Amino acid sequence: MTTLLQLLSGRRNIMKATRIISKTAEYMKRQSGSCTQLPALTQLYRQKSPFCMCHTVGSSLKSHTCGELRAHHVGQKVKLRGFLQYQRMGKFAVLRDAFGKTQVLINDEDTSLVKLLSSTTFESYVEVMGIVCHRPDSQLNRMMPTGEIEVLASNYQVLSKARQDLPFLIRDFNKPNEQLRLKYRYLDLRHSELQNNLRLKSQVAKKMRDYLQDKEGFVEITTPTLSVNTPGGAQEFVVPSRHPGKFYSLVQSPQTYKQLAMIGGFDKYFQFAVCYRDEGAKHDRQPEFMQVDLEMTDVTMREVQHLTENLLVFSWPTHLAAICSPFPVLTYNEAMSSYGVDKPDTRFDWKLQDVTHHLHKCGATVLENILTLPGNSAHAFVIPGGQLQVTKKVVASWENLARTQHNLLGVSVFYICEDLTLKGAVSKKMSAISQRELIQTLGAVMGDILVMAVGPTNDVLGLLGKLRLLAAKTMEESGIIVRHPEHFNFLWVVDFPLFTKDDKGNVLPAHHPFTLPREDDTHYLYTDPFKALTDSLLNCVEQIAYVMLLHFLRQWRVDA
DSSP, X not given: OHHHHHHHHTTOOHHHHHHHHHHHHHHHHHHHSOOTXXXXXXXXXXXXXXXXXXXXXXXXXXXXXXXXXXXXXXXXXXEEEEEEEEEETTTEEEEEETTEEEEEEOOTTOHHHHHHHHTOOTTOEEEEEEEEEEOOGGGOOTTSTTTTEEEEEEEEEEEEOOOSSOSOOOOSSSOOOHHHHHHTHHHHTTSHHHHHHHHHHHHHHHHHHHIIIIISOOEEOOOOSEEOOOOSSSOOOEEEOSSTTOEEEEOSSSHHHHHHHHHTTOSEEEEEXXXXXXXXXXXXXXXXXXXXXXXXXXXXXXXXXXXXHHHHHHHSOTTSOOOOSSOOEEEHHHHHHHHSSSSOXXXXXXXXXXXXXXXXXXXXXXXXXXXXXXXXXXXXEEETTOTTTSOHHHHHHHHHHHHHHHOOSOOEEEEEOTTSOEESTTGGGSOHHHHHHHHXXXXXXXXXXXXXXXXXXXXXXXXXXXXXXXXXXXXXXXTOOSSOTTOOOOOEEEOXXXXXXXXXXXXXXXXXXXXXXXXXXXXXXXXXXXXOEEOEEEOTTSOOEEEOBOOOHHHHOOOO
């Protein structure tokens, strides 16, 4: 022990000290069955070491990350490595790595370092050795985690020089367009946003694995990517082979292999599955994406819900607003009638309401005639305080959406006046009583906007569901907070229809042909298949889907 302390006090070779600490720990463990004194030795080593080795670094080539130094490090000699974010006059520089930024200062007397820094191109990878110092009070940056300190450089060298004509610089503002960022992805990945996203994904994936394997007894199985063609669903990518006339398909999902695992005796399986679908890209869906697949035997719907909720709560990032379980539950019909979509955004209210009974004798002949047709109805919702934001241009785009995508004559947009009457294209033909009933039913007040559509119920609900989201976006673009960006409202949507019809009246699966009907609805398969419901679950952003899979072949055969 004396030899170790002398070595530390004399600041000799770091690697030699590390080896002695390790050997000392092994000796203590053999003697006492533990190594409780090791943390104290390590702390002493960190205090005496000229480079203050830190566990967050794990490298002998640097002592700290660029986001690690604080005021309590003042006076310590450090070695940093990072990208040159910025430099001015060869005296001030900012180093950046994946963990943050540190300001570096070079003395005027060090002319060689000043000259070298002045000639260094941005985004070069450099190394700085120096002493941590307090910043002057006038230069403190409270918005920067390392804003209380700076490193007075004693040595500076360029490890990898960047080219002079970089396509763009790494800044958190004025970012280049996405096409340019994707072309130079190696530069784009240096942005803090992408760094944080990928590291967050890694952390969440680890927590999910820990929960599923350690707490629930799941087995992680990786299934093949090259597979055979599976009919139905999205278009598949085709991979040629060296055998004439033969090819592979990239899997849409590991559905077939999951079933093989279940049949083979793996009662609980999960996989971070990469899926490939040759279809148009969406804002939340790409031709190649990853999903977490869970497969279980001998479970009920509620047990799967409970496990999924616990999995999300366990793996939820700590820097985000906490989520609580159990999640709320809506039926498919409730979601469609109140929100117009099967994956509702419940972060704001603005629910759709059926106002058909207020318009049967409203005085507006065009509305009354539409409602006389079977299967037609009228629904509406209110945009609180939206009269300034919902302009004529916005209303015109809504009218076009109603005609082109939902086969409706249009949409009625009314302004709520001071005397609690409606102002709009059809309002002049509506009776005062009908107007007051509409306003009272919807709870509207002066300054609000009332949006109403009349026609076939499915078309009306589908249109208003889209307009509800578009209206929220319009309000938010004007600076009005409608949906809190930090809120995550998970919910389950259950009891989806099992079957639907195509344009020719043929019976088709609403989800996919392997979905198990509810036990109480099995008899509908042979009498009225459109009444049969399935145990499917979705949350508000369609990130979770759960299906009770068919396991009786006789239930799969439907004579329709």
